[in-house]
Amino acid sequence: MSKVRVLVGTRKGAFILSSDGKRQKWDVSGPLFGGWEIYHMKGSSVDPNRIYASQSSSWFGQIIQRSDDGGKSWHQPGTPAGQPTTTPEGMPLAESNKFAYDTSSATGKPLTTHQWYDGTQHPWEFKRVWHLEPSLTDANTVYAGVEDAAIFRSADGGQNWQEMPGLRGHGTGPQWSPGAGGMGLHTILIVPGDPKRIYIAISAAGCFRTGDGGETWKPINRGLKSQYIPDPNAEVGHCVHRIALHPSRPSVLYMQKHWDVMRSDDAGDNWHEVSGNLPSDFGFPIEVNANEPETVYVVPITSDSLHYPPEGKLRVYRSKTGGNDWEPLTRGLPQENCYVNILRDAMSVDQLDSCGVYFGTTGGQVYVSPDGGDNWTSIVHDLPAVVSIEVQTLP
Amino acid sequence: MIRIEIPYHLRTLAKIDGEVELDVAAPITQRTVLDALEARYPMLRGTIRDHTTKERRAFLRYFACNQDVSLDAPDTPLPTAIALGAEPFLVVGAIAGG
Numbered sequence: 001m002s003k004v005r006v007l008v009g010t011r012k013g014a015f016i017l018s019s020d021g022k023r024q025k026w027d028v029s030g031p032l033f034g035g036w037e038i039y040h041m042k043g044s045s046v047d048p049n050r051i052y053a054s055q056s057s058s059w060f061g062q063i064i065q066r067s068d069d070g071g072k073s074w075h076q077p078g079t080p081a082g083q084p085t086t087t088p089e090g091m092p093l094a095e096s097n098k099f100a101y102d103t104s105s106a107t108g109k110p111l112t113t114h115q116w117y118d119g120t121q122h123p124w125e126f127k128r129v130w131h132l133e134p135s136l137t138d139a140n141t142v143y144a145g146v147e148d149a150a151i152f153r154s155a156d157g158g159q160n161w162q163e164m165p166g167l168r169g170h171g172t173g174p175q176w177s178p179g180a181g182g183m184g185l186h187t188i189l190i191v192p193g194d195p196k197r198i199y200i201a202i203s204a205a206g207c208f209r210t211g212d213g214g215e216t217w218k219p220i221n222r223g224l225k226s227q228y229i230p231d232p233n234a235e236v237g238h239c240v241h242r243i244a245l246h247p248s249r250p251s252v253l254y255m256q257k258h259w260d261v262m263r264s265d266d267a268g269d270n271w272h273e274v275s276g277n278l279p280s281d282f283g284f285p286i287e288v289n290a291n292e293p294e295t296v297y298v299v300p301i302t303s304d305s306l307h308y309p310p311e312g313k314l315r316v317y318r319s320k321t322g323g324n325d326w327e328p329l330t331r332g333l334p335q336e337n338c339y340v341n342i343l344r345d346a347m348s349v350d351q352l353d354s355c356g357v358y359f360g361t362t363g364g365q366v367y368v369s370p371d372g373g374d375n376w377t378s379i380v381h382d383l384p385a386v387v388s389i390e391v392q393t394l395p
Numbered sequence: 396m397i398r399i400e401i402p403y404h405l406r407t408l409a410k411i412d413g414e415v416e417l418d419v420a421a422p423i424t425q426r427t428v429l430d431a432l433e434a435r436y437p438m439l440r441g442t443i444r445d446h447t448t449k450e451r452r453a454f455l456r457y458f459a460c461n462q463d464v465s466l467d468a469p470d471t472p473l474p475t476a477i478a479l480g481a482e483p484f485l486v487v488g489a490i491a492g493g
Contacts, residue, residue, distance in 0.1 A: 035404055059454040059488045060404060060442040076438055097438075098446045 004350050005070065005392040006368075007051065008360055009038035012384035014053060016071045023356055023370040026379045032074065033065065040131050040345055040388045043070075047139040048392050052158055054129035054144070062128055064096040066158050077158040096158050099126050099146055102165040111168045114148065115177035124148050124168075131345060133188035137195055145185030149176060149202040151214065164214040167200070172219055172236045179203035179239045179258070186344055187243050191250040199253065199268065204239035207255070209268050220268030224257060241284045242344040246293035254296050254323070256286040256344070261298055263323050274323025279310050285347035289372055290355045294322040297357060297373060299342045308339035316359070318373045332376030333367065340365070346386050351393035360386025397428055398483035402455075405443070405486075409436040414483055423478040425457060426469040443486055458485040 006017040013031030032038075037056045044050040049070045055063040066077045077096045101124055103112070116122035127147045135141035140157040150168050152161040176183060187201040196213040199220075206221040224238045239258035246252065255262040255271065260281050262271045275281035280300040289295035296319045302310045309315060314333045317326040340363035350356040357373050360366045364383040369376045399415040406412070419431045426449075433440045444451055449469075451457065456465040460474045460482050476482040 035407075057404065059402070059452065060408075061445075061452060062441065063408070063438075097441050100447055 002352060003394040004352070004356065005043070005048075005394060006348075006358055006366065006379070007041035007043065007071070007388075007390045007392070008366055008383065008386060009041050009053070009345075009388035010360075010364070010384040010386050011037050014038040014041055015380070015383060017366065017379050021352055023350075023352075023368055024377075028380055029071070031384075032071070033063075036063070037128075037387065039128060040390070042132050042134055042390045043392045044134040044139040044142075045136055046134070048394055050134070050139045050157075052132045052134060052142055054132055056128040062097050062099065062126075064129070064158050066096075077156075096154075096160070099129070099144070099152055099161050100163070101126065101150060101168075102163040111165075111173050114173060114183065115175055117178065121174065124150075127182065128184075130184040130186045131188055133190060135195065136190050136192055143188050143190075143198075145188050145200065147182045147184040148178070149183045149185040149205060151185055151188065151200060153214070166210070166215050167208060167217045170208075170217045170219075172205070175236050176202065176205035177237065187240075189243060189245055189253075191245075192247040194250065197250070199243060199245070201240040201243045201255075203241065204258070205236045206238040206240055207243060207253075207268055220264075221271070222269065223264075223271035224255075224262065225260065225273075226258065242286050244286045244288050244296075246288045246290075249293045252293065252322075254286050254288060256283050256298055258282070258304060261286070261323060274319070276319070276324035276326055278317055278326050279315075283342075284344035285342055285359065287347050287349055287357065289357075290349045290351045291353070292320070292355070292372075295320045295372070296323060297347065298326075299347070299359065301341060307341045312337050312339060314338040314340065314361075316357070316369075316373060316376075329369070329373040329376070331374065332369075332378075338363075343387055345388040348389045348391040350391045356391070358389050358391055360389045362386065396480045397423060397431070397477065398480050399428065399432055399486065400483045401432075401439075401443070401486045402488040404488075405439060408438055408442065411436070416480075421478075422470075423473050424470050425464065425467065425473065425484075428473070428477075428484055454489040456487050456489070458487055 002021040008015040013034040015030030018027045039054040041053040051067040053065040065074045067074045113121035129144045131145040133143040144152040151164045154161050185202045189199040191197040201207045208217045209220045210217045226238045229237045241256045243255045251267040253264045261275045263274045264271045283300045287297045313335045315328040319326045340361035347359040357369045362385040365381040366379045367376045396416040397419045417431045
């Protein structure tokens with residue numbers, strides 16, 4: 001029987017939840033990296049035992065961790081190629097934690113500033129890795145979305161990172177500004193079968209697309225409406241919370257934005273609203289059912305000022321028509337006195353025949369629905385605030 | 396020997412139990428002490444000082460002989476008591492934040 005492994009990043013460490021395909025009884029391991037924010041963990045689809053983790057701290061900065069045995073043991077991978085991976089005393093080196101923006105004239109443009117909250121220009125400063133996206137074709141290649149927004153790539157299993165400067169250097173960079181949570185590149189979608197095509201999303205710059213493996217990028221935000229932007233036709237400046245696609249339809253994108261749920265049928269060239277009958281179209285995560293490309297999930301919260309579910313009822317909303325017509329999913333979810341939030345990277349799906357849907361809350365719960373959202377149970381309910389959820393489906 | 400105390404999470408990262416004792420050649424300054432610490436424990440690079448600028452990370456402070464020396468220039472000599480190993484050089488994390 002297949003198994004699932006749920007990788008949970010929280011404010012105070014990481015947890016790994018494991019079960020068989022029934023998804024009823026769970027083993028819980030953790031906390032790993034106790035006391036640290038684990039912004040994201042994701043496994044390679046090429047080698048499921050290869051998992052990358054972003055370990056972050058406002059005090060101590062960024063640490064990249066890697067496991068080669070499915071999460072049982074971890075190490076910092078960093079060292080320059082050809083050099084020992086540890087000191088003579090066995091201490092790991094720290095090059096894997098170094099994310100230096102490209103300012104060379106040879107491979108990138110010397111971008112030094114972006115827009116700040118007050119409209120002035122502000123220096124580009126690395127803060128943390130928001131999202132790790134392993135390549136679909138090579139276990140040693142992995143992309144990192146960082147704050148302040150940029151995309152980095154490692155081709156040696158996380159040992160060394162180079163910025164892909166074409167994104168910040170394509171021209172609109174100085175106009176990017178941070179959202180309330182910082183200017184993070186939080187979503188990286190690699191198109192299956194076409195690895196040179198990648199979509200990314202940044203709060204609060206918008207969505208961008210490359211068709212040449214990251215050499216050049218294009219903003220894809222036409223059709224997005226954001227009232228706080230003076231120019232209604234602005235190319236960038238939209239606070240995109242999350243984007244998602246189904247592998248069988250890589251040109252169909254779904255977006256949860258700072259207000260509005262949106263859809264594009266042409267790889268992001270044009271967007272239209274599909275919020276429909278949602279009680280609120282403000283939220284963070286959005287996911288697509290692994291087996292049904294037109295089945296989409298969001299978790300509405302009350303507003304941009306009130307980051308908790310409407311009426312104290314935790315409801316996942318599902319559309320089976322690609323948006324516009326949404327139904328509330330409540331069975332097994334608290335329907336009173338619930339004021340948690342689900343952050344943008346804290347929802348995921350597995351690849352089993354009956355698609356499992358998972359999400360983690362800021363209240364420390366991790367919920368699973370093994371039947372596409374009809375019924376929910378909590379796997380754990382007293383973790384630290386959950387920041388991210390990823391699910392591996394294992395043979 | 397120079398004595399250094401670092402915060403809990405960095406001790407965990409470096410697998411250190413208690414104080415660190417290092418041989419540091421004169422002059423004994425913030426820079427030379429931290430250079431020696433990072434040479435001995437490379438996984439601490441970037442956790443106390445920025446990888447590139449070598450500036451102190453904003454939520455950390457340096458103390459020597461009960462004085463906050465965070466704003467001193469990195470090449471300012473540390474007190475004799477530090478140089479003699481009579482007192483430890485402290486790297487302290489901000490308490491606020493949780």
